[in-house]
Amino acid sequence: MSLKTPLIKAPLTGIIIPLSQIEDAVFSQKMVGDGIAIDPASQILFAPFDGVVSFIHPSKHAITLKPNDNPEIEILIHIGIDTVLMKGSGFTSFVKNGQNVKTGDKLIEFDLNQIIEKAKSPHTIILVTNTVNQPEKYSLQFAASKDGFVQALKTDLFSVSTQTTGATSKSSSSNSNESYQQTFKCVVPSGLHA
Numbered sequence: 001m002s003l004k005t006p007l008i009k010a011p012l013t014g015i016i017i018p019l020s021q022i023e024d025a026v027f028s029q030k031m032v033g034d035g036i037a038i039d040p041a042s043q044i045l046f047a048p049f050d051g052v053v054s055f056i057h058p059s060k061h062a063i064t065l066k067p068n069d070n071p072e073i074e075i076l077i078h079i080g081i082d083t084v085l086m087k088g089s090g091f092t093s094f095v096k097n098g099q100n101v102k103t104g105d106k107l108i109e110f111d112l113n114q115i116i117e118k119a120k121s122p123h124t125i126i127l128v129t130n131t132v133n134q135p136e137k138y139s140l141q142f143a144a145s146k147d148g149f150v151q152a153l154k155t156d157l158f159s160v161s162t163q164t165t166g167a168t169s170k171s172s173s174s175n176s177n178e179s180y181q182q183t184f185k186c187v188v189p190s191g192l193h194a
Contacts (some may be wrong), residue, residue: 005070007143007156008049009103011077013042013126016148023121024081033076033127034140036157038150040124045077045108046152047101048126054098059084060108061099065101073138073160079110081121088116104153106164122135128160137163139175 017037022028027037047065054074055064061083065075079091090111095101115122130138143156150157 003070003162005067005073005160005162006049007150007159008067008075008126009153010150010155010157011045011048011107011126011152012036012038012040013152014038014040014124014150016150016151017123019125022100022123022125023143027078027081027125027127030131032132033129034131034135035076035127036111037123037125040079040112040122043056043110043112043167044106044122046077047103047105048075048077048153048157050100050102051075052098052100053095056093056095056097056108057059059086060093061086061088061110063095064112070160070162072130073162074097076125076127076129077097077107078125078127079108079122080115081123083115083119086114086118092117109144126157130160139163140175144178 016036017039019030019035019037020028022037027031049067051065053063053066054066057063061080062076062078067073092109094106094108101107112122128140139161140158141161142158169171
């Protein structure tokens, strides 16, 4: 059986960029999840579906949302590359953790000029983080072409299917008691924050 989320709309206006072209390996190699990127032409991030804010980063450059129709799915929207180093400068949040949002609600306003001046890139990443640990369970169906212009709240980007088969349940339960721990030193200026 498969559960499908509604189409996820473009949260801002701009040009679609394939993840493989993003200048950060964490995103281009899909280490955080699968999805799409937008080179923004607007400066307001809107809620792309009805859902709940599960986490907003303290520097306001990233937000995670869960759709009401399938709350086990997490959608990460990350504004710019290395924008965590801006420490919130140029970002204004209009929501808080745990808040319910409707499609079109204003989430974050950002100063595009500041991002262009101070960060590595203004590319905004929209990812399904669940695809990292369980790629066999979650799949994306792209509605928009993987390049071209998208308009905030008017262009559909993708939907997510969740497989609820016995094989997936067995896989999940067999891994439930496993754990792994390792200590390492992170030497990148932005730290490990994904």
